[in-house]
Amino acid sequence: MKAKSSETAYDLIFQNVARFIDLTDEEKDLFKSLLKGGSARRKEFVMRPGKVALYEYFVTKGCLKVYSIDRNGVEHVSMFAIEDFWTGDMASFMLERPCTYFIKALEDSEFLMISKESFERLFREIPKFERFYRNLYQRSLVSYIERTNQGISLTAEERYEIxxxxxxxxxxxxxxxxxxxxxxxxxxxxxxxxxxxxxx
Incomplete structure (x- = not known):
């Protein structure tokens, strides 16, 4: 199901990128040309385990849930991605191996997507994007480490308050x-x- 990517959606992703790097109008045009619009209705899956993740997603509307299910059928939620959040299965996307996560829409959602081929072209033609994604991934890693430490050292009530x-x-x-x-x-x-x- 394809979404109608409005200028507001592109404005949102440009603002997100501008936190780390400045783009010229020409660079914005190239970046925009490499993005695809997508959408998912509430309860619809954006991604399932077993296949290689073809895209990274930037949410422009709605809420996505990223989770896995263990061998006992218990669900473990990794993150909720709302407007202005990036999400996906980074390991699958970067290493081209089968993904291990589900991504499901909790609300009617819209997002912008970038493929690995477009991702690599972006790095070649606008090298400063490497700095942007390095910052993005570093923040993701820090968040993962903090959550792991909280799970070990904090009570459930403390985790909820955080x-x-x-x-x-x-x-x-x-x-x-x-x-x-x-x-x-x-x-x-x-x-x-x-x-x-x-x-x-």
Whole structure:
């Protein structure tokens, strides 16, 4: 299902890139030409495990859930991607090996996509994009390390408080079971935490 990529969507991705590098009008035109528009209705899958990830995604509208399912059928949410977020399976995309994640739309969503071929052309023709993606990946790695450390050293309540502090604009857009899967707890335990916090 293809989305109608509006100028607002391109403005959003240009603003995202501008946090790290400045682009000329000509460079913006090239970048724009390498992007494809896509969309997914609520509950529709954008990506499933087993195939090589063909694109990296920049969300311009809606909310995507990135998750895996273990051998016991338990869901583990890695991230929620809303407007102005990049997402995908980086290892699959870069190394061209089968992906291990599902990406599912929690809301009707739209995004801009870049393929590996376009990604490499971008690096060749606009070398400063390497700096942009290096910053992007470094932030992703730092976020992953922080979450891993939090899972080891913090209580579920502390992890929940950090999520609310860091992503207050996401908390009211996702279901309790999805947030619980992100925190690594059951929905029932999350209800207990919320009840306890509401009585403070």
């Amino acid at each position: 999520f609310l502090s860091k992503y207050p604009h996401i908390a009211n857009r996702i279901k309790q079971k999805d947030l619980a899967a992100y925190l690594g707890i059951t929905p029932e335990f999350l209800s207990m935490i919320r009840s306890k916090m509401s009585k403070r």
